[in-house]
Amino acid sequence: MMVDKAMHPLVASLFIVIWFGGSLPYAYAQLSPTFYDEACPNVNNIIRGVLVQALYTDPRIGASLTRLHFHDCFVNGCDGSILLDNTDTIESEKEAAPNNNSVRGFDVVDDMKAALENACPGIVSCADILAIAAEQSVCLAGGPSWTVPLGRRDSLIANRSGANSALPSPFASLDVLKSKFAAVGLDTSSDLVALSGAHTFGRAQCSSFNLRLYNFSGSGNPDPTLNTTYLAELQQLCPQAGNESVVTNLDPTTPDTFDGNYFSNLQTNEGLLRSDQELFSTTGADTIDIVNNFSSNQTAFFESFVVSMIRMGNISPLTGTDGEIRLNCRRVNDNSTGSNALLVSSI
Template identity: 45%
Template sequence: MAGSSLSFNLSNLRCNLAVLFCFICSCGVVMFSEADANYLTLDYYAKTCPKASEIIHSQMESAVSSDPRVGPRLLRMHFHDCFVQGCDGSVLLDDTETFKGEKTAGPNINSLHGFDVVDKIKSHLESECPGVVSCADLLALAAKDAVILAGGPYWDVPLGRKDSRSASLEKANTDIPLPNQGLITLISKFLAKGLSTTDMVALSGSHTIGVARCTSFRDRIYGDYQYTSKDGGELLRLKKMCPEKKNDENTTNLDHTTPTLFDNAYYGNLVKGEGLLNSDQELYSSIIGFQTVKLVKKYAEDSLIFFKHYSDSMVRMGNITNPHGGEVRNNCRVMN
């Protein structure tokens, strides 16, 4: 009888989720029907700033060689930018007496670093072609270079984004996926941006590089759905560097196997129950992860498929534009 009840409940859950996802999908289409990315082109700066991509790549190469953390930081910054108002450089704006930006939002305040690197790249672009290359395009190209410099795939980046003349602290607090959220919420947030479940699982592969703060994974190592690993020493290491009530700022690698290499090891970790964040492990361990489990296994087994899907998904995410347009900032931190 218990088995029948479980089967009935799971059946109802599948139906409810299907209805929910369809509803969110339809809302997502409405939400982004205005955000037309058709004006983005691969040759946008061909005449106005032909060396733009070269300058950004050179500066990223130099920055990453000095500090490997720069790559994951700018990749994360691009992601957080695109999930609030579209990829419009709003995340780069500093607070002023009369303006409140997104940098102090919960998902950003202790998570985003590397703004000084953006400033330096922008300075070189302004010297080469003043007032031409937007900060939003700078972030999109820097994110691609971050992946390439870590051994990941290449993709062509459509260009022509404008820098917004607004920001949204509220949306930064509500729209950006969080490390302790469940699968339904995560899928909902991606669908609301016009991104599919496949996009979500592929883009989560960004966690093959970079680090997380203790506050982001404490629930994972002490909570109900505790971190499992065949290597008991890894969990002991995590608990030592992240005790239950202190050392909030301590960090550890999101992928403990190949932390500086952009590869598919992240998905192999999930299969073994070794995802550092709850939001990561949900892709494989959630009871409703019918589609996500298949994708995690596929990416863990075939890095070429992962690279292809990741590249395609990065383009789709990068094509989320701000329907209100904007300007090309001279300084990424302030509006002109």
């Protein structure tokens, strides 16, 4: 990707390292950073323009779009299936337990798709929009930039049951988190910690952490790993029997900046979600040293995050003539438009 590359010169060589070295999950060689160079050369700038406008009124939208990409890739691969609405034949992943009343940003994705359809009709997939939007979101929040491999196609189906089983829960133990990452071919230590670092920006609802405040693991008491001062603040924000849809910052120190403070928060027992704090507070865990390293060395975090995002973005993509290029990210193409999109998108 050509935007803001000067912000982090170290990432210029990262793509070469990733391309030729290290194992990547599932199909990788079929994707290319130059996929749209001929058919839609301004794809990155178009997506970025829509994102910049959205950030003016919604500072958390970047984190929300990054999360959409994550939740898409963990269910049947990075195929845009999370964007599909309910129909007579499709059970939307949006209503799966980990997503329902939680994932957001669909209207902004619609705006990105509309802008791309205006400039390059039938060319850019919804799955690729999510991948590019995640990179742009991180970069605009002060994080690293990277070159996104492209060429994913969109699924014809959704998988609600898969979303219920595959997506990591905010209440998960470290062992469960590791099993979820292993199931999609990601590393259970380096990828897990690096991608968890995306919680350096964004918000979470009280419902995603209130059990830690009052009844951790059915004990009737708060999570003993929670910093007591932080616990009191969270209990005031999220009282028992209160409104569980109230949101708070995942990173209380720099909530809208992509930096390494998330890991420093874990060291002081101020991880908001159990799934966050488990990375540091699980006795003997191989993730502790990684947290310590990322806390003291933001460059190391950024480098690892780039590698892990590219790895995650290449989980089981649909390529070639599989799937389609949706004209509307919320629904599959009808028969009359689907064949045309298939021909155009395979250029």
